[in-house]
Amino acid sequence: MVAHATGRYAPSPSGDLHIGNLRTALIAWACARKAGLGFVMRMENLDDRARPEYVETQLRDLAEIGIDWDGDVLFQSERTSAYAAVVRHLLEQDLLYECYCTRADIRDAPRAPHKPPGAYPGTCRDLTPEEREAGRAKLAPMNRGPALRLRTTGEALTVTDRVCGSFTGYIDDFVIRRGDGAYAYNLVAVVDDEHQQVRQVVRADDLLESTPRQVYLQRLLGYEMPEYIHVPLVLNPRGQRLAKRDGAVTLRELHASGWSTKQIFSLISSSLGIESDNVVDFVERFEVDQMQREPWFFDPSGPRI
Ligand code: GLU
Numbered sequence: 001m002v003a004h005a006t007g008r009y010a011p012s013p014s015g016d017l018h019i020g021n022l023r024t025a026l027i028a029w030a031c032a033r034k035a036g037l038g039f040v041m042r043m044e045n046l047d048d049r050a051r052p053e054y055v056e057t058q059l060r061d062l063a064e065i066g067i068d069w070d071g072d073v074l075f076q077s078e079r080t081s082a083y084a085a086v087v088r089h090l091l092e093q094d095l096l097y098e099c100y101c102t103r104a105d106i107r108d109a110p111r112a113p114h115k116p117p118g119a120y121p122g123t124c125r126d127l128t129p130e131e132r133e134a135g136r137a138k139l140a141p142m143n144r145g146p147a148l149r150l151r152t153t154g155e156a157l158t159v160t161d162r163v164c165g166s167f168t169g170y171i172d173d174f175v176i177r178r179g180d181g182a183y184a185y186n187l188v189a190v191v192d193d194e195h196q197q198v199r200q201v202v203r204a205d206d207l208l209e210s211t212p213r214q215v216y217l218q219r220l221l222g223y224e225m226p227e228y229i230h231v232p233l234v235l236n237p238r239g240q241r242l243a244k245r246d247g248a249v250t251l252r253e254l255h256a257s258g259w260s261t262k263q264i265f266s267l268i269s270s271s272l273g274i275e276s277d278n279v280v281d282f283v284e285r286f287e288v289d290q291m292q293r294e295p296w297f298f299d300p301s302g303p304r305i
Contacts, residue, residue, distance in 0.1 A: 005199040006070070007032025009062070010042040010189070013054035017061050018249040019298060020204070020234030020242045023268045026279070027231050028202035029067045030286040040196045041069040044189075046076045046182055061251045065265055066279030074196060076188055083183040086191050086221065087148065087176060095220070096176060098146035099124040100135030119172035120149065139179065148177040150217070157212040162229045163293060164205060169212030186213050194223040205230035206241070229288060232295040234271075239297075247300030271296040 009025045011017060017025070032039040041062075043055055059073065090096045101109075101123050109121040124135065124146075139146060150173055158168040175184045189210075193201065208230045218225050234242045242249060248257045254264055262277040269276045273292050276282040 004038055004197065006038040006040045006197050007035070007200040007202060008040045008042055008193070008196060008198045009067070009069075010044050010192075010203070011058050012044045012047055012049075013051060013058055014047060014049035015054055015244060016250040016252060017058050018234075018242055018244060019251075019254070019264070019268065020249075020296070022061065022065055022251070022264075023234060023271065023296070024202070024204050024231055025062055025067055026065065026268060026282070027229075027272070027286075027288070027291070029279075030283045031202050031229060031288050032200060033283050034286065034288070035200060037200055038070045038197075039068070040071060040074065040198070042074040042076070042192055042196065044076055044185075046188060050077075057252075064251060064261055065268075074192065076192065079188070079192065079195075080183070082195065083188055083191055086187065087183075090150070090176065090220075091148075095151050096148045097125060097151055097173075098132060098135065099149045099173075099175070100132075100139055100146050102142075115154075115172065116170050119170055120174065122173060124149070125151065125173060144179040145181065147175050147179045149173040150176050150220075152216065157216055159211050159215050159228060161208065161211070162227060162288065163291070164208055164230050167208055167211065169209060171213060171216045174213050186210060186217060190214050190217045190221070190223065193226060194218070194221070198226050199224070200227045200229065202229040202231065204233050206233060231291070232293060234298050235295045237297055237299045242298055242300075249298070249300050271298075 007028055009028045011021065029039055045055065087096065105123065106120060109123055111119070111121045115121065127135065136146060152171045152173050154171065156168050156170050158166055160166055174186060176187045177183055211228055215225055236242050236246045248254050251264065266277045269282055271292070272286065274282060274285050276285065
């Protein structure tokens with residue numbers, strides 16, 4: 001384990017990183033280095049789409065643009081006993097309950113007016129032992145076990161983000177362990193951030209929505225809350241989140257269209273308002289509070305270089 005406070009980058013190795021992911025990683029790295037924090041790398045490889053070959057290519061691409069990290073890369077696939085220990089701790093405090101709902105059950109359930117769309121309606125929160133038995137029996141033919149949900153207070157929780165300002169989310173009884181036995185993202189992110197002594201979380205702003213739930217869990221577990229910095233996503237010219245199908249968006253693809261590493265770096269850097277072709281110079285000049293906050297539109301088919 002690293003000995004001091006850190007920032008981190010936590011990619012999911014389900015494909016090559018695209019230029020938007022590299023930009024977020026660069027911002028995370030620069031924020032940490034500027035703040036005098038360590039910087040750690042974590043592979044969120046619990047998802048069944050994770051592939052070892054992408055672990056290799058993602059780390060290679062991050063290193064190619066000049067990002068370095070402290071210590072060994074942490075793999076979530078090697079952390080299941082830590083997640084199990086936290087689940088046991090929550091079970092002992094009666095803070096988890098089994099949920100037998102399918103997606104359709106949740107969608108079709110009546111919802112109290114104060115609960116926002118998509119919030120868990122609480123169907124399995126207070127069942128009798130007989131009802132629980134029936135729930136398990138319903139799932140057995142589907143080859144599924146019950147999910148475990150956190151018994152929350154159902155409050156609204158406001159977090160303060162350095163870029164996005166105040167953000168309030170309603171805390172429903174969210175999933176801690178899925179029906180297929182996989183530990184849920186909100187749990188593993190919080191447990192690993194604590195384990196890696198992460199005090200600054202920089203990530204794309206599509207995850208801002210998850211942050212109140214993560215903060216709720218940190219408080220429950222007595223963890224320290226990191227600073228949050230959510231950065232705008234990179235969009236394609238149609239205003240949609242940039243994706244591999246948009247064209248040349250990965251380092252490998254951009255190299256094949258004639259871009260050098262320095263040119264790609266300069267492009268990312270200029271999208272942040274800094275003319276620079278390397279990390280050493282970039283980190284000197286980068287100020288998160290002056291960062292361009294609009295989404296960056298990247299056109300993989302547009303004029304080049
Ligand atoms: N693994 C997530 C992603 O690649 C990031 C999770 C996080 O930063 O908390 O989008």
